[in-house]
Amino acid sequence: MILLDGKKTAADLKIEIAESVKQLKIQGNKTPHLAAILVGSDGASMTYVNSKVKACELVGFNSTLIKLPEETTEEKLLQEISNLNNNNDIDGFIVQLPLPKHIDEQKVLMAVNPDKDVDGFHPTNVGRMALDMPCFLPATPFGILELLERYKIETSGKNVLVIGRSHIVGRPMSILMSQKRKAGNATVTVAHSRTKNLNEFTLNADIIVAALGIPEFLTGDMVKNGVTIIDVGITRVVDATKKRGYRLAGDVHFESVSPKSAYITPVPGGVGPMTIAMLLKNTLLACERK
Template identity: 80%
Template sequence: MTILDGKKTSADIKAEIAEKVKELKAQGKKTPHLAAVIVGNDGASKTYVGAKVKACELVGFNSTLVELPEETTEAELLAKIEELNNNDAIDGYIVQLPLPKHIDEHKVLLAVDATKDVDGFHPTNVGRMALELPTFLPATPYGVMELLERYKVPTSGKNVVVIGRSHIVGRPMSILMSQKRAAGDATVTVAHSRTANLKELTLKADIIVVALGVAEFLTGDMVKDGVTIIDVGITRLDDSSKKSGFRLAGDVHFESVAPKASFITPVPGGVGPMTIAMLLKNTLLAGENRA
């Protein structure tokens, strides 16, 4: 069994980006600049955004953090997005989700300039991805593809089951893995809450990508020997034996699935660290495009 180590791989990618930034600076070219917008006081969101800002500092990017209060109106947020769209100093930016309930997320994401959409969520970028045109890929699926490629996981002709159909992970994963590309050329089935006989599908799968957000959903009796497992989920579970009072679990029951797997991502330390690394890679691309 090989552990797909996202922590190490993301560190490798950040080191590669840092070298590229050094080259840009030595040539007198513009340093990539990433901005992040956060609305409200959601603890998890603040942690994620803080990690993104720290990662920018690590690779030598410029970064801007825009913090807005919970009571910010939709109109005020859209005005701030328009300001970022028109700011030539900023190459790319993200709007951290979730947003407060009184703000329409779809309206906000549509307002983001597609050429600065380093999250890869804008319909223009999703369409370009589907057509296999150069674009910003959604960071989490992009990270999964990078892990598969760097670890040389066989995907061509393989039977893949993606559990979850979100626009952020499930659907992009199904598109990318079916394309003619590195870590692609697979035959992909998308499963979801209405899928009948899911176990029959997973038992035939060579690769399973689980992105449900249900802790330890995939168990050992649902997979065959030699399977590759990509676990995108992360959930806090109460655990009195831990000093923190909780433990982190993925969508895969690691103890029962890992003994059967050829390749598997851990939680934490698998897909999670890759998401930020690929956001940085998208920002580097955005800077090159704008230059």
């Protein structure tokens, strides 16, 4: 069993991105600039955004963080997005999700300029991705592809099962892995909450991408020997033995699945760090395209 070390791979990527930034500066080009809008004070969102700001500093990006109160109106948020769209120094920006319930998430994502949509959520980028055209790929699926490529995991002709059909991970992952690309050319099945006899699919899969948000859902009896496991889930599970009162669990029951796996991502330290690294890579691409 080989651990797919997202933490180390992300660190390697950041070194490569930092070198590219250095070269841009030597050539007299602008420094990549990533901005983020955070509405409210959700703990997980604040942690995630702060880690993005630190990552920007590490690779030599400029970064801007716009913090707005929970009661911010939709109109005010859309104005902030418009300001970033029209700011030529900003190469890419993200609106941290989830948003407060009084704000229409879809309306907000639609307002982002697709050329600055480094999260890859705008319908223009999603459509271009589906047509295998140049675009910003959603950061988490992009990170998974990068892991598969760097660990030289064979995907061509393999049976890939994606569990989950979210717009952020499940659906884009199923599209990308079926395309003609290095980590692609696979036969892809998408399973979800209405899938019957799920075990039949999991036991036949060479590669499983678990992205359903249910902690430790996938267990050892559900997979075959030699499977590759990509665990996208991360949930706080109450655990009185931990100092913080909780532990982080993925969608995969690591103890029972890992002995049967050829490759597996840990939680934490697997897909999570890759997501931030690929957000940086998208921002670098946005800057270079200018």
